[in-house]
Amino acid sequence: MGNIYDGAFRTILNDCRQMIIPVINEIFKEDYTGNEIIEFHPNEHFMDQQDAADHERITDTNFIIYGKKKKKYHLECESSLPDGRMTIRLFEYDAQIALDEGEVIHETLTVTFPNTAVLYLRNYKKTPDKMRYVIKTPGGSVEYEVPIMKVQEYSLEDIFSKGLLLLIPFYIFSHEKNFQVYNSNKEKLTELKAEYQDILERLNKLEQEGIIGAFDKRTIIELSGDVIKEIAQKYENVQKEIGGMMGGALIETEARTILKKGIDKGKDEAKKEAALRMLQDGELSIDKVAKYSGLDIAEVELLAGLQMV
Secondary structure: OHHHHHHHHHHHHHHHHHHHHHHHHHHHHHOOOOOOOOEEEEEEEEEOOOOOOOOEEEEEEEEEEEOOEEEEEEEEOOOOOOOHHHHHHHHHHHHHHHHHOOOOOOEEEOOOOEEEEEEEEOOOOOOOOEEEEEEOOOOEEEEEEEEEEEEHOOOHHHHHHHHOOHHHHHHHHHHHHHHHHHHOOOHHHHHHHHHHHHHHHHHHHHHOOOOOOOHHHHHHHHHHHHHHHOOOOOHHHHHHHHHHHHHHHHHHHHHHHHHHHOOOEEEHHHHHHHHHHHHHOOOHHHHHHHHOOOOOOHHHHHHHHHHHH
């Protein structure tokens, strides 16, 4: 899987960790309220290999949720074609996670395997609905299923109604097969922009209602832009219009943060600081800088002129 997607997944989990709760509820049919304590564990594991140096493997994430019961989870995010290797790699991770936290009492080793799931960003005909482990031991067989969440099967309505905000940065995957059409058809591209405008408006509403914080919203927008830039790198118009929209929203969010911080410094000074930041970025027109900063167009033009001196 591309480092961009992998990094985006880890970032949103670690920086906005409460967003994992609705995803866990959806995948494992849990009933967590969102007030539970989440304890993340190191992602780096050293795989013991006979007659060879230990090999480091990095999982996407593993953590414990302290609800009515303490439960361990391991999530992986994948975008490539299923070929069997993912199942093997997943089991290696699970076994090492279990062994890392195993305990020996009176020569009895007890290991606890995590509740594991995979988020597939792309759907292929070969993408299964679940994986399965069958472990045959001298003492008998153990088998259980590993659920799969197919991100492309979730509509925007599903994402927002179920609180699956963690999926937003990867929503663009559901449009990937139509990139060529969007890139050459202005009307279709406008429809896609309307969809992303809807996402931004819904995020704004969630922030206003106190359901998510400014940092959460900013993280979602920033990671969405990163993923769009990576996945649509061959499609200039898609990158420019959709990626640019997320970039503009990010600048606006930063400007609002600066304005809030500037209450003690004086509103006029804070407005000018926000405008200067936007002008330095160079992504927005004078009109939009004026709109987002709360300054008059003449004042913004003056700041722009001073910046060029």
